[in-house]
Amino acid sequence: MNSAVVVEKPRLSVIEAADSPQDTDGFAKAVVDGLTAERKSIPSRFFYDEIGSGLFEKICDLPEYYLTRAEREILTTRAGDILADAPADLTLVELGSGSAVKTRLLIEEMLSSRERLLFTPIDISRAAIEDSADRLLSDFDTLKIVAVRSDYHTGLSILKQRNTGPELILWLGSSIGNLDRDEAVTFLQGIGTTMSPDDRLLVGIDLRKDASVLEPAYDDAQRVTARFNLNLLDRINRELGGRFDPGTFEHRAVYDPDRGRVEMHLVSWVCQTVAIDGMGVEIQFSKGETIHTENSYKYSLDEIDEVMQAAGLVRNGQWFDSEGRFSLNRMRKA
Numbered sequence: 001m002n003s004a005v006v007v008e009k010p011r012l013s014v015i016e017a018a019d020s021p022q023d024t025d026g027f028a029k030a031v032v033d034g035l036t037a038e039r040k041s042i043p044s045r046f047f048y049d050e051i052g053s054g055l056f057e058k059i060c061d062l063p064e065y066y067l068t069r070a071e072r073e074i075l076t077t078r079a080g081d082i083l084a085d086a087p088a089d090l091t092l093v094e095l096g097s098g099s100a101v102k103t104r105l106l107i108e109e110m111l112s113s114r115e116r117l118l119f120t121p122i123d124i125s126r127a128a129i130e131d132s133a134d135r136l137l138s139d140f141d142t143l144k145i146v147a148v149r150s151d152y153h154t155g156l157s158i159l160k161q162r163n164t165g166p167e168l169i170l171w172l173g174s175s176i177g178n179l180d181r182d183e184a185v186t187f188l189q190g191i192g193t194t195m196s197p198d199d200r201l202l203v204g205i206d207l208r209k210d211a212s213v214l215e216p217a218y219d220d221a222q223r224v225t226a227r228f229n230l231n232l233l234d235r236i237n238r239e240l241g242g243r244f245d246p247g248t249f250e251h252r253a254v255y256d257p258d259r260g261r262v263e264m265h266l267v268s269w270v271c272q273t274v275a276i277d278g279m280g281v282e283i284q285f286s287k288g289e290t291i292h293t294e295n296s297y298k299y300s301l302d303e304i305d306e307v308m309q310a311a312g313l314v315r316n317g318q319w320f321d322s323e324g325r326f327s328l329n330r331m332r333k334a
């Protein structure tokens with residue numbers, strides 16, 4: 001995988017894949033493919049432009065969005081246990097690091113017992129990578145960051161060519177929930193193939209619970225999640241010359257207990273045709289037709305074990321918050 005350093009500052013390098021398509025190309029293709037399919041959808045990774053990443057930070061502070069608080073509680077109270085057998089030369093890798101506010105709890109714990117640490121976050125959002133790196137570097141004098149701005153897979157292959165020692169790979173925030181259960185197995189399997197026997201993977205996984213808790217977490221009273229979802233239409237307007245009127249769409253979040261997933265949709269309340277000038281297409285919507293924008297799968301403890309085993313991984317640590325809502329799962333290769 002060819003890569004290029006695009007930012008070089010003291011203690012910070014940001015790398016991008018040299019031959020990866022520009023953001024807009026990937027977004028444009030996904031939008032046209034997704035909106036011309038029989039059941040309209042847009043992959044959830046496109047939420048995270050600069051505005052979307054900022055809105056996600058606000059979501060993390062909402063009273064209804066218990067996930068971040070629960071995961072932070074586990075990291076605050078159990079960082080010592082999670083890192084108990086960590087080798088001295090461990091590199092901390094993070095998939096979809098976002099603001100990395102929870103990661104700093106692990107960084108702090110590690111730097112309490114060693115002089116230096118290399119942190120290598122991977123995220124598709126340039127804003128998230130650069131803002132979080134600036135904040136972390138000003139708080140931790142002996143931290144070095146080599147960040148990769150790319151999708152998870154590209155980022156992992158780039159890092160594999162650079163990191164040689166043991167790694168703790170973090171995948172927090174229940175981002176695993178955005179994949180179907182089969183995709184989650186394939187994804188974990190893929191990470192497993194890049195792991196050496198000393199490497200560990202720490203995955204934050206949200207647990208199954210009642211719709212009365214789950215639906216408000218994805219449809220809050222202040223309508224921040226609605227703005228986050230509707231920002232996708234604004235993003236199409238801004239970047240691809242779309243002519244969406246976001247006022248004619250509504251945010252919807254519904255829990256499907258059989259599949260164990262919260263689905264987010266954008267619902268067109270009118271029959272309409274929307275042009276996307278930059279792509280030369282027109283998209284037709286019937287009244288009530290939806291664009292499926294995200295799934296957030298929830299797991300039972302058995303389902304966590306099943307997915308891990310199917311991926312060829314073994315659990316060697318599991319922690320919960322005090323209300324039993326969220327889990328952190330540490331894994332190694334079988």
Ligand SMILES: C[S@@+](CC[C@H](N)C(=O)[O-])C[C@H]1O[C@@H](n2cnc3c(N)ncnc32)[C@H](O)[C@@H]1O
Pocket residue numbers: 044045048053056060068095096097098099100102122123124125128150151152153171172173174175
């Ligand atoms: C739900 S947020 C979680 C952020 C943070 N890990 C947390 O726990 O709060 C998902 C993050 O993953 C990034 N992301 C989403 N899909 C990605 C992908 N396919 N490859 C790389 N990063 C991705 C987004 O930009 C965003 O920062």
